[in-house]
Amino acid sequence: MKYFKPVAFVLLALFSIQLLSAQETNEDQLSLNEGTLDNQFEYVIQKSNNYQDYKVIKKTWLYALKAHTMDSLKAIQSDLKNTQATVDSQAKEISDLKNNLTSTQSTLDFTNKEKDSMSLFGIQMSKSGYNILLWGIIGILLALLGFFIYKFKNSNTITKESKKALADIELEFEEHRKVALEREQKVRRQLQDELNKQKKEN
Helix, strand or coil, rough: CHHHHHHHHHHHHHHHHHHHHHHHHHHHHHCCCCHHHHHHHHHHHCEEEEECEEECCCHHHHHHHHHHHHHHHHHHHHHHHHHHHHHHHHHHHHHHHHHHHHHHHHHHHHHHHHHEEEECCCCEEHHHHHHHHHHHHHHHHHHHHHHHHHHHHHHHHHHHHHHHHHHHHHHHHHHHHHHHHHHHHHHHHHHHHHHHHHHCCC
């Protein structure tokens, strides 16, 4: 306890010296012609004289602060204009890119539509519709071919049967002709015999 008071006193003294040193260093860093506007205002406030509740500031300092403030505002305005110009330029680029994207998307959609469709007799059809139509036509042609083959076979069978029937009729006719011829010859012989017989009687 006895040693605590001198040590505390020494520490307090060192802390005070360090605080004063830091304050002086801070004041040394402040300037009216350098640094940020905040530092310049702080410089004017700290260096100006006090009069009752007021601060007495030199006119030259005020004019210098005004000039620095105006320069800063002009720089900010210039940056703002440049930033606005950049924003406008980027907005135009974005608009152009959007238009290009829309055009590209339209071209892509048209290309995909053309790729997925085919032209038949000048009519655009989807590939699935084209395939259905093509296979439908092939199916109809195959059905017609089958029908004609059936009809041909049927006609061929009828023709064969007709030829056979005709051959049978011709054979029957030939036999009938032979029989008729024989009968005619027989009748003629009988007639001749009768005529000869009557001649002999006369």
